[in-house]
Structures are given as structure tokens and as C-alpha cells.
Amino acid sequence: MSEFLPFVRPHIDEAAIVAVGEVLRSGWITSGPKVQEFEKQLSAYFSGRPVRTFNSGTCTMEIALRIAGIGQGDEVITTPISWVATANVILEVGATPVFADIDPVTRNIDLDKVEAAITSRTRAIIPVYLSGLPVDMDRLYAIASKHKLRVVEDAAQAIGSTWKGKRIGSFGDFVSFSFQANKNLTTSEGGCLVLNNDDEARLAEKYRLQGVTRSGFDGIEVDVLGGKFNMTDIAAAIGLSQLPQLDAITARRHALARHYFAAFGADFERQTGVQQPLKDFENTNWHMFQIVLPHGVVRAEFMEKMKARNIGCGVHYPSIHLFKLYRERGFKEGMFPIAESVGRRIVTLPLFPAMTEADVERVCAAVRAVLV
């Protein structure tokens, strides 16, 4: 039997290993010149906008909310289909998460439902680009501007994605990326925030390191409550080794996603009842290839049967509002029916640059064998 195929394998090549070795030998292993260089290159990548790095894509969003002054008494609208981090950061700053149901085709937040959820207390929207597929960015920013709302884009999965030819992150309000192990560009753990101006960037620096500000020779002052969220030079070195490869990584992911559609074939949805992802080869970075199983198929059983064929699958994600932490805050079954249904049936199939076309065909054959 062929060897186990995981749903993701981090992209770590010799360049990353050499770069990390250099940092480890240098005597400076925390935030230093590599972080500065990584931020400079990321800023160039995002059309010159200010960028600051952090040790996760979660704290980047929390810090964006803090910079925007969002807290107690404020409402923030987001999607129920995301990693729980997206909603947790809203609670973390003391604000109230308000969910809006998803669009069943894109699986992203439904912008009509965002508009319907806006109240006098709404201060921000956190859209998530699931699998790297952006929402309608024109419409998102039209809503934000009409209602005077801040936007914290949870672009954790969307590095390399675009909107009308422009890179996600190169325009908009706050844009947050994750460099966690599974992401298209990884630093093992880490993240970055694209900001609007230097004042916000200075504030981001304070929030990521205990609120410390440097003033004068050897002088230090603390004037906001910050945390410990800085990226290390070890992580930045991995990121620096990957950034020049990002276009090639995205192209390889596109090729594999195209191969999935070809290998499943035109009649696949009719034959199996599976819903494939939106066939978008313009904007998406193809961070994941996700299918939604037909009603009546138990996902855990499907995944077990795939595992028996030596294929790993993932679940991204169950609907956040049904977790105990959120149920205890008044959310319940029936509130977001599309998210609930998709959250129970969505499955992530293997997709990573080192996979081969033959691997894709093996996955497709296994899905067919399990379902038909």
C-alpha cells in the first residue's frame, strides 16, 4: 500500500534549514536584524504599506482591535466558520462577537447578513478568507465605509491571494496573516499585520512588547499594557527564505487544485452529492481544497475510511458558535443554519506543494470508493 498522505506537510526546504542554522550560530536568536529585514520585505510585498510581525496570527488580530480602540460595549461582526481564534480575539479585548451566517458557495461570511447584523454598537467587521478565497472586497469596504466601521481582515490563510489583480494585504484597513506551520508561507509559528500608517505601526510595536517605548539614550517608558508577542529571528529567517518562493508555491497549489477538478471529473458532484470548492483560479491561493460531504454521510466515518486508505483529511472548521464557550454566551443550534450544516460536513483533502499529480488521483479515487 502507498505511504500515508497527510492533508498538509509544511513547506521546509534546504534554504530554510540553512537560514535557521545561520541565525542559531549568530549569537542573536530573538527579535533582531532578520525580523527587521522580514518586515521590510513584507512591506515591499504589500505595496509599501507598514507591516509588523508577531509570534502568531491570533495576536495580530487582537492587537489590531486594540489599536482601533475596540473593547467593552462594542460589537464585532464575524463568521462562524473559521478557526476559533477569529472570535476569541473579540472576547479577549472585552468586546462582543456577533456572527453572520455564511454563503454556502464561497463558505465565507455572507455580506448581506453582515449588513443586517449591524447595530449602533457595531465597531468592526472581521471577514475570514477561508482557503484563501477573498470575500467581495469592493462590497466589504463599501459596507465598512457606509457604516463607519473598522475592518480587521483575517487573511490568515490568504497570503498570495488577490482581488482584481491586487494582492490581499496591499490595500484595505488592517490585514492580518498567519505563518503557522500549515500556511502557504510559514515561519513555524508567527504572523504579520499590515497597517495604515506609522502611528499604528508604532502602537503595534508597543502592544507586542509590554507597551515599552524607547525615549532617549537608554531611556525606556511604558505607557500602554502590552504583551509578549514578538517574532524571533529564527522564525523570520524561515519566512525570508520562503517569501521569494511564494509565487511558485501558489502556482503549484493552483496546478494541484486544477488537477483535483480534472481527476474528479465533470459528473463527480451529481454522482456523489459532494460539493466541490468554488472553481476560482483568479483570486484564491488554494490554501486548502475543501469538499462538503452529502447529507447523511457521517464525516467521522468518511475520514476513518480515507485513513484506512492511507489518506489524511482535516476539518476546517466546525461552527464556532456551537463551542461550549460560545453556547455559554447565548449562542445556540439553529442560529446560523448554513454554517452549522457546512461545519458538520466540510472536509479538507490533502493539498501541499510537495504533492504529486498521482497523489491527487489517489485521493480522488479514494473519495469515490468511499462514497459511491
Ligand SMILES: Cc1ncc(COP(=O)(O)O)c(C=O)c1O
Ligand atoms: C482563519 C484563521 N484565523 C486565525 C488563525 C490563527 O493564526 P495562528 O495560528 O497563527 O494564531 C488561523 C490559523 O490557524 C486561521 O486559519
